[in-house]
Amino acid sequence: MQVLRSVCPYDCPDACGLLVHIDNGKAAKVEGDPEHPFTRGTLCPKMAHYERSVHSPRRIMTPLLRNGCKGSGEFTPVSWEEAIERIKTKWENIIAKYGAEAILPYSYAGTMGLVQRNVGHPFFYSLGASQLDRTICSPAKSYGWEAVMGQTMAPHTNEIHSSDLIVLWGIHALATNIHILHDINIAKQKGAKVWLIDTYETPTAQIADQVIVVRPGTDGALALGMMHVIARENLIDADFVNTYVQGYEELKNTVLPEYSPAAVSEITGLPAGVIEDMARQYAKAKAPFIRLGSGLSRYSNGAMTVRTITCLPALVGAWSKSGGGLLAGTTTGGALNTSKITREDFRETATRLVNMNQLGNALNCKIRQS
Ligand code: SF4
Incomplete structure (x- = not known):
């Protein structure tokens, strides 16, 4: 073999x-x-x-032509040549009648890496088709991170080895980030504590010392409540804040009057005492490390939630300590120049951009973005 x-x-x-x-x-x-x-x-x-x-016999190996009503599941296998000819004829008719912008590629990723998910772009750019704003999965999280950290690269997961408090925030690591468990185990052997913050008790709770269950969509409020306590009790890392942080006074002037533990308790469903304890333990940890999941970025307040939580390490100077900080994602895809795959330079004229979350509106021609 x-x-x-x-x-x-x-x-x-x-x-x-x-x-x-x-x-x-x-x-x-x-x-x-x-x-x-x-x-x-x-x-x-x-x-x-x-x-x-x-090698599964259930794999789809040829194009399938629908020959029944939508949803009926009636298809006939056809050759690639026939499928391509049918698409070509249909699209030529569409373009002749309405223009190429009447065609919109609709895709994301899932089972595809960087090359596969982007390799169709040059064709649609040269065609002059409408463009798809691929917003459905990770952009809100990226915007939240970038609002605080700019283009700063994420820390290496090896950092976790030196952490004494690991916060798994909105991530079911046992299912979706199994490799980080190697690093968490190394830290635990040195005495690190692990918190799990989530909207329900996932199986990841079995590796956590403390499980904090919040109402869905209220993670940002929890972070603001922790900031209230950190600011009120002057638990900030003043040197770090004075040297590297912008806007701390404005933040303080918001969280002190508006996000007391009692107010945040009403929002999150957590007892005020738990919020106070979390803030103190987080601020007093030697090197707290947050591993931030993605589900919390998929509410309507997702980007702001990520932005808010991403502020926490700065307040306590966690970035200056080996083992401290925040990891929002392990992707290094940003290091690749994907323009060499997507070839936007093939686009000869400006074409409309359709937000994939607003496909229904686009199909009804109620929006036109550019
Ligand atoms: S955890 Fe590993 S094996 Fe599983 S989908 Fe990700 S890269 Fe593939």
Whole structure:
């Protein structure tokens, strides 16, 4: 049996190293590569038996032509040549009648890495199609982070080894960030405490010393309540704040009158005493480290929630301490110049931009963005 090195093809920032066992030209087994420095031989269940997906008889291997009503599930397999010819004819008619902007590519990622998810862009740019503003998943979180941190890169997960308080905030790490568990275990062996803040008690609670359950969409208010206590009791790192932080006085003038533990208790459902304790423990930790999840960024206040929580490490100077800080995501995709894949320079004229969250409005022609 031959063993080949590969990498997980999914849209997942961890990019697990794979060892693929080949038997008679077919993938027979997939396992984690123990020499991969970050993923360390651990795969999530999606990839642990990927050979079953690759060789599954249920895979769709040809284009399917719908021949019944929508939703009826009636399809006929057709050749690639026929599918392409049908699309070409239909699109030529659309373009002749309405112009190329009547065509909108609608896609995101999920099972695709950076190349696969972007490689269709040059075609649609050259066609002059409408553009899709891909807002559905991660942009709100990115805006929240960038509002505080600009283009600062996220800290390495090795930092966690030196932390004495790890806050898993809105992340079910056992399911969605398994590799960080290696780092958390190293810190725990040195005595670190782990908090889980979430809207319900996920199985990640089993690795946490304390579980804090908040009402959905109120994580930002919890952060403001903690800031109130930190400001009121002067638990800030004054040197760090004076040197590196902008807007602390304005923040203080908001959180002191408006976000007392009693007020935040009403919003979050947490007892005021718990909020006070959390603030003090967080501020007095030697090197508190927040691992921020993504679900909390998908409410209508998502970007502001991320922005607010991202302010916490600055107030207590956690960034200046080895093991302290905040990790919002492990992706390093931003380091790649994706314009070489997307080729926006193929676009010859300005075309409208449609927010994918407002597709219904766009189809009804009620919005026109540019
Ligand atoms: S955690 Fe799972 S989906 Fe993510 S890179 Fe690893 S195997 Fe792929």
